[in-house]
Amino acid sequence: xxxxxxxxxxxxxxxxxxxxxxxxxxxxxxxxxxxxxxxxxxxxxxxxxxxxxxxxxxxxxxxxxxxxxxxxxxxxxxxxxxxxxxxxxxxxxxxxxxxxxxxxxxxxxxxxxxxxxxxxxxxxxxxxxxxxxxxxxxxxxxxxxxxxxxxxxxxxxxxxxxxxxxxxxxxxxxx
Numbered sequence: 001x002x003x004x005x006x007x008x009x010x011x012x013x014x015x016x017x018x019x020x021x022x023x024x025x026x027x028x029x030x031x032x033x034x035x036x037x038x039x040x041x042x043x044x045x046x047x048x049x050x051x052x053x054x055x056x057x058x059x060x061x062x063x064x065x066x067x068x069x070x071x072x073x074x075x076x077x078x079x080x081x082x083x084x085x086x087x088x089x090x091x092x093x094x095x096x097x098x099x100x101x102x103x104x105x106x107x108x109x110x111x112x113x114x115x116x117x118x119x120x121x122x123x124x125x126x127x128x129x130x131x132x133x134x135x136x137x138x139x140x141x142x143x144x145x146x147x148x149x150x151x152x153x154x155x156x157x158x159x160x161x162x163x164x165x166x167x168x169x170x171x172x173x174x175x
Contacts, residue, residue: 028085062108128159
């Protein structure tokens with residue numbers, strides 16, 4: 001258990017270089033160990049920032065969830081969490097659409113599993129997909145990322161959009 005906590009602490013410490021981290025976060029009925037928030041703005045202007053041609057805003061919202069063992073039901077629950085709470089509350093902030101100039105938001109779930117998941121869970125994870133467009137992408141889109149860190153083996157797996165996170169989590173685990 002202490003090793004699991006050390007991994008989470010190392011992971012959050014590394015994320016805190018570019019994310020705002022809140023420990024003990026709750027959304028919907030889910031209690032996360034931590035929540036991370038990242039935002040970026042890109043702009044193009046002529047001569048002065050007052051002559052702005054365009055702006056785009058990008059975000060990532062990440063929830064860190066500890067589980068004894070991740071199941072297929074957990075993956076279904078995450079999809080519902082993204083659709084019913086993360087997108088409406090974190091991306092749209094209670095409005096029908098995200099803010100003007102919103103381009104993308106990544107909704108990331110990081111499962112920290114104490115034991116190895118079944119092979120069918122890993123296969124379902126790799127096929128996991130959640131996407132939502134706002135006004136035919138005029139107000140951007142959201143994309144679901146899910147990474148599962150097996151704390152018993154130090155191995156990570158992720159869905160296709162989050163595959164870069166698997167190697168990152170394994171690197172933090174080995175540090």
